[in-house]
Amino acid sequence: MVEEYGPVTLYDSEWLRGNLLKDGPFRGDLPAETRADDGFFPAEMLPEGKDVVIARVDLGSGARADAPADSRVLVQSLILAATFPEDQHGWELYEGYIHVADGACGWKVFSLLDEDIDARMPYGPMDITAKRLSEMAPRVAPHLASGLANVSGVVDAIGWWKASGVQPPHASVLLDVRILETVATAVCGHGQTWYGYLDAFHKNSWIRRSMTSELFDVVWHARDDLHGWSPQEQEAITTIHDKLLRHRNWESRADMAQVAVELPSLAAALPEHTLQHRRTAAAAHRISTPAGVRVWYTDLENRWTRTLGRLRLVRNALAHGGPVTAAAAASVAPVVHQLAGGALLSSLTALAEGTPVADQHEAHRDRCDAWARDRLSGSTAYKP
Incomplete structure (x- = not known):
């Protein structure tokens, strides 16, 4: 009370x-x-x-x-x-x-x-x-x-971030990039660009999150079209699906290490020639060997470079009054919103723990870079 x-x-x-x-x-x-x-x-x-x-x-x-x-x-x-x-x-x-x-x-x-x-x-x-x-x-x-001075900068940016989430794509992109500019200055000083900060601090975090998201989506959609399958198939798929996903307070989560182990069983339980089977089998094969994980990392790294380049072009066109289609802005708005949120989370964590903001961002970067080096070493299969 x-x-x-x-x-x-x-x-x-x-x-x-x-x-x-x-x-x-x-x-x-x-x-x-x-x-x-x-x-x-x-x-x-x-x-x-x-x-x-x-x-x-x-x-x-x-x-x-x-x-x-x-x-x-x-x-x-x-x-x-x-x-x-x-x-x-x-x-x-x-x-x-x-x-x-x-x-x-x-x-x-x-x-x-x-x-x-x-x-x-x-x-x-x-x-x-x-x-x-x-x-x-x-x-x-x-x-x-x-x-108030200790919290105003971070809290103002969090307010901008929440506002950008309900804005049209054009306005959302500009607002989220403004957040990244603010964070980049706080972390790196005035000599660093927002896109340079992203490439240095968030590339491997984005790749890691993308891998997790793709595997989660495979499990999440495994039960699509369930009603068209046999009772035995429905029971087997539902058992594995419910074992991997946990629902709590409007959120769904999964233990990604367990997902990696169970993907072959899930693929085997799904009816052949279905989209769900093909997606699950492909994901299971991709993470089954160190070489497969390394190829996946490289594919996502190339996608990151293209996405960041497209984001720069869209933002610059918007900032200078150039023509930008709604589709172009919408294609990058979710990405930059997620990146801005991740940057703010590190800044907020630093505030809550009473540590320098740059130290918190560097620690997050170093953890993700170490994870990437392990994936590229060719000696281990997928680890979340």
């Missing part, structure tokens, strides 16, 4: 309103400003409803030009940083506030920018936000207390 993260305390709205307005049993746990005998606190103004959370921000002592605005930044910082990158939508922040200082109280009526929020936002994403917040917020909170 009450969770404290540095200067920000979160209250369940029903719990808070119940204790404030209905003389609930936990009035002793309420904020001091709501219980002052000689003060006035407009509790009736607090928004109510399912999944409404009230944030209280303690800004300490000292004069501020705009205390409500500073409070809003801290709350946004906590939510954005703690829920990135899993939750791209989730909670919506109300407009409005109640400001108490030196016994005086001022307020602005609470309202949602999108009045149809209840109609369009399922509660599942809100639940994901709450879960992620409980996991990450304790790591982020200490940095909120030290001041």
Whole structure:
């Protein structure tokens, strides 16, 4: 009902309103400003409803030009940083506030920018936000207390990243490249380009993720057209499929090491001459030998070079007003959005762990480069 993260305390709205307005049993746990005998606190103004959370921000002592605005930044910082990158939508922040200082109280009526929020936002994403917040917020909170400057750059970029995810491709590409420019400067200094940073820090990470994604998709689609197969085939395929995939909180995951082991069995269980069998058998063969993995790596490396080159061309054309088709922008928008998100995740991890941002990016790069060297050595088969 009450969770404290540095200067920000979160209250369940029903719990808070119940204790404030209905003389609930936990009035002793309420904020001091709501219980002052000689003060006035407009509790009736607090928004109510399912999944409404009230944030209280303690800004300490000292004069501020705009205390409500500073409070809003801290709350946004906590939510954005703690829920990135899993939750791209989730909670919506109300407009409005109640400001108490030196016994005086001022307020602005609470309202949602999108009045149809209840109609369009399922509660599942809100639940994901709450879960992620409980996991990450304790790591982020200490940095909120030290001041806005420490978090503003990363949090602003996370806000841009979430905004770019719902923009048309043209705008999305420009916004995500702007994020990469910001990260590249923070990591490498002003002498590095955004595309140079990507090639140096993210190529092998992208290749590794592409391998994982392709194998995951093979398993995910193995049951396509299941209804057209025999009962025995359906049972065998479903058993392996369900063994490999785990579903939790709107997410599906797989142990990729186990996927690599089970792919031959899955291919054998699938009916011959089906698309699913051909895809699964090809994937199993590709990762069965070190030479096959090395060829796969080289193919993806070439694809990376082409993709990065196309992204540069599209971005430059957009930035300089040149003609860019919607299809061209759409072809690179998902890639650059993913890359920008990965770059921000390393920066956020550095913030949460209190380490230099460059060190975190370099550590991630070094892990992926070591993985790539192992794949290219020709001495090992596929390892995720």
